[in-house]
Amino acid sequence: MSRHGSFSFKSGADLRKKAEELGLELPFQDSISPLFESIEVNSKKILNRLAVQPMEGFDAELDGSPSQLTFRRYSRYAKGGSGLIWFEATSVVPEGRSNPRQLMLFAQNLDTFKRLVEHTRNSAFKVFGSSFDIFCVLQLTHSGRHSKPEGKPKPYVANPDASLGKKAENTHVLSDEDLARLQNIYVEAARLAGEAGFEGVDIKACNGYLLNELLAAYSRKNSRYGESFESRTRFLLDVLQDIRGEVPGICTAVRLSAYDGIPYGFGVLRDGSIDIDLNEPKELLRHLIRSGCSLFNITVGNPYHEPHFGRPFDRPLPGASLPDEHPLEGVTRLLKVTGVLQKEFPDIPFVGTGYSWLRHFFPYVGAAGLNRKEVSFVGLGRSSFAYPDAPRDLMAKGVMDPKKACITCSRCTELMRNGHISGCAVHDKKIYGKEYQELLLKESRNEEEPD
Numbered sequence: 001m002s003r004h005g006s007f008s009f010k011s012g013a014d015l016r017k018k019a020e021e022l023g024l025e026l027p028f029q030d031s032i033s034p035l036f037e038s039i040e041v042n043s044k045k046i047l048n049r050l051a052v053q054p055m056e057g058f059d060a061e062l063d064g065s066p067s068q069l070t071f072r073r074y075s076r077y078a079k080g081g082s083g084l085i086w087f088e089a090t091s092v093v094p095e096g097r098s099n100p101r102q103l104m105l106f107a108q109n110l111d112t113f114k115r116l117v118e119h120t121r122n123s124a125f126k127v128f129g130s131s132f133d134i135f136c137v138l139q140l141t142h143s144g145r146h147s148k149p150e151g152k153p154k155p156y157v158a159n160p161d162a163s164l165g166k167k168a169e170n171t172h173v174l175s176d177e178d179l180a181r182l183q184n185i186y187v188e189a190a191r192l193a194g195e196a197g198f199e200g201v202d203i204k205a206c207n208g209y210l211l212n213e214l215l216a217a218y219s220r221k222n223s224r225y226g227e228s229f230e231s232r233t234r235f236l237l238d239v240l241q242d243i244r245g246e247v248p249g250i251c252t253a254v255r256l257s258a259y260d261g262i263p264y265g266f267g268v269l270r271d272g273s274i275d276i277d278l279n280e281p282k283e284l285l286r287h288l289i290r291s292g293c294s295l296f297n298i299t300v301g302n303p304y305h306e307p308h309f310g311r312p313f314d315r316p317l318p319g320a321s322l323p324d325e326h327p328l329e330g331v332t333r334l335l336k337v338t339g340v341l342q343k344e345f346p347d348i349p350f351v352g353t354g355y356s357w358l359r360h361f362f363p364y365v366g367a368a369g370l371n372r373k374e375v376s377f378v379g380l381g382r383s384s385f386a387y388p389d390a391p392r393d394l395m396a397k398g399v400m401d402p403k404k405a406c407i408t409c410s411r412c413t414e415l416m417r418n419g420h421i422s423g424c425a426v427h428d429k430k431i432y433g434k435e436y437q438e439l440l441l442k443e444s445r446n447e448e449e450p451d
């Protein structure tokens with residue numbers, strides 16, 4: 001029988017009872033005051049411990065510039081009261097886009113990104129006053145084997161391990177020269193991010209995309225970027241070192257999949273199992289800190305293989321089967337991995353992931369994690385799509401409205417995977433409910449069409 005179950009808790013006590021039944025340790029406390037303590041990152045004060053996680057909205061203009069809808073999304077986050085906004089995956093090259101409407105930063109659209117940062121900050125000022133300055137981090141990425149620059153897969157592969165997916169006919173295997181060139185492009189994109197007004201830049205190394213793939217590139221032979229730990233981590237470390245030199249003062253950050261959750265993945269014991277082994281992630285973090293990184297954001301799993309590891313849900317994508325674990329197991333795995341790493345490096349702030357499934361109880365779990373010093377920021381992904389005002393409600397009323405909480409129905413992911421603009425189809429109906437209806441209609445028409 002599947003161990004999966006849905007969220008059905010009337011009280012925090014019910015939730016804790018379920019965790020106990022499953023033999024899981026779930027931190028929980030009634031006082032949420034730790035969420036509203038400030039913290040200094042890269043010499044700047046961040047006003048609270050609530051962070052918006054990077055969430056692609058797939059609503060950029062075709063040239064990668066933020067659109068009106070992008071402005072709307074960030075303005076909603078800013079008015080919601082999070083102290084840290086981690087802007088979504090933004091491609092550094094056209095061929096590395098995950099979708100034709102993924103954001104992309106280059107010299108020609110720098111002014112639009114500048115306006116986006118300004119608009120986001122101003123949105124918070126309008127609600128909370130001029131002392132409420134948000135810390136903005138931009139995530140830079142290359143989608144690697146999941147690139148779809150024109151809407152169809154066009155993979156760029158760094159690790160030829162067959163278990164990561166069959167090689168499509170149009171697969172481009174990145175040479176050492178390609179990767180060296182790409183390193184310079186990342187540095188230039190980080191420079192532009194600084195000019196646009198972002199306080200921080202994240203060199204994305206998670207969720208199965210290019211830089212995450214390189215970390216486990218054991219099968220990449222005779223290369224400067226494969227096999228040994230030193231070579232597999234070279235790209236990330238070199239880029240960050242160069243950014244420190246070329247963009248002085250910017251906060252350098254990494255969103256890291258600390259445990260891939262697939263055989264021979266990063267953070268996985270090398271015996272063919274998927275047992276967690278955090279020795280290499282710890283070693284990598286040690287090097288990253290030495291090279292000046294001052295902020296980390298931890299996630300686990302590869303969404304193309306085990307989506308429930310990184311975003312525990314009630315309802316899977318249509319056609320996918322229910323995972324054989326309870327979503328609370330996914331939540332506590334994320335909390336535990338982050339806690340181990342935060343404890344190992346107590347002076348560097350870590351953002352935690354995986355709180356959305358907890359709905360209106362996340363503040364109590366997050367506050368307990370902060371209190372135990374197992375995390376420094378409570379990061380919210382799907383919850384920010386559904387209920388961006390949750391931090392504001394917590395500040396003003398001390399509680400969230402359960403009716404507005406994310407129900408982890410996977411519709412936002414379904415929209416994204418089908419090339420639509422992505423957001424909450426349940427609670428932000430005017431735009432995304434309508435978009436979701438269009439997706440369903442398109443699918444039903446496709447089903448009706450004869451072969």
Ligand SMILES: Cc1cc2nc3c(=O)[nH]c(=O)nc-3n(C[C@H](O)[C@H](O)[C@H](O)COP(=O)(O)O)c2cc1C
Nearest residue numbers: 053054055056088089311354355356380381382412
């Ligand atoms: C629609 C969608 C878009 C996402 N986009 C990004 C992204 O741009 N960068 C990233 O690192 N993670 C991305 N994620 C993962 C989230 O940041 C987050 O890790 C995940 O949703 C789990 O957190 P949650 O339980 O708070 O939703 C995305 C997830 C979804 C569902």
